[in-house]
Amino acid sequence: MLDYTSGKGQVVATTIENFMTLDLTGVGLIAKLYDALQERQPGPACMSAAELICTRVRAHGGPVVIATGFPEGACVPETDGPVGAALLARALFLGLGIETVILTDDDWVGMMEGTCRGAGLAPLPFPASGVIRPVDFIRPVYIRSTPKNLEGCRTVTDAILDVTKPSLVISIERPGANDNGLYHGLGGRPLDGMVADYDQFFRRAKAEGVPFVAIGDGGNELGMGVVGEKLKTFSPKARDCGTPGRGGVAAATAADHLIVSNVSNWGATGLIAALSAYLGKPSVFHDGALEKRCIEQCVSFGGVDGMFMGPEPAVDGISAVEWEGLVNTLRNTLDRLAGRVVGWKGDSGDWRQLK
Secondary structure, eight states, X not given: OOOTTSHHHHHHHHHHHHHHTOOSSOOSOHHHHHHHHHHHSOSOHHHHHHHHHHHHHHHHOOOEEEEEOOBOGGGOBBSTTHHHHHHHHHHHHHHHOOOEEEEEEGGGHHHHHHHHHHTTOEEEOXXXXXXXXXXXXXXXXXXXXXXXXXXXXXXXXXXXXXXXXXXXXXXXXXXXXXXXXXXXXXXXXXXXXXXXXXHHHHHHHHHTTOOEEEEESSSOBTBXXXXXXXXXXXXTXXXXXXXXXXXXXXXXXXOSEEEEOSSHHHHHHHHHHHHHHHHTOGGGSXXXXXXXXXXXXXXXXXXXXXXXXXXXXXXXXXXXXXXXXXXXXXXXXXXXHTTOSBOTTSOBSOTTSOO
């Protein structure tokens, strides 16, 4: 395992964090979010999460549950979240040999299945027994969906904890309830009736000692309660969404471990990069071409971009082609840091690096 507390490992961990805090969208929030996170959770968030995941999975076994899905107008899901969930499921299987159950709303199953196929995974029917068992000669993923009403949702999520018994639970770009139990978009838009209540699932998991890792980019996502109070001092709608009596958009439920990034899918990429480096398995980190294909599949099966609000192959206003380049740049940078380059004499390593 990579020692990321000193030497080259520390450089790798810091490099990933630096990529996560780039303000790619120009929204202007990520620097303050990251500073708020460092006050509560110091150190490299992506690499620490990778270590937590590897330690827990090896001690407990699988599967991992990843919750995602964020509605735009007409309850259509955005591309941020599902793409990161699918590619992280791929990384967990290739890196740790563990299966993933992706949790989302009933009306988004088709979108999630298509996105997973774009990530190179084969969606299999969730077993009637609720128990996930290894399947040979396939890269599997399981989609478990819930109705939006609380009773029906809780029936499904309770069974996941009682029967499926995940080793850990992860949320990526999933709405998080505020102090009043209400859901909002980052700009203050109410999401009443548009999403199932997964806060109750993650709170119960956390109470029962199941580690909870969250990825978010604005502060209204599930798990972002880690920085919720600080968020209210600098994010415009965090304290008051603009509708009297509703409160702000800041999520109240706090994850055990939080990753913040400029775009939540990008945070998932940072975690995948950290898993790859921590395990010493370059194949765990996908290339830009797969990222682009995954985004395109998400759109083809019902996703919309969260800025354009239409079926554009983009995430938060950044095109799939640009994401392809960004992923390749991060991947190639980490390859160079690891010495996976050919020097001027034909040997491995970069002769210019400080030794």
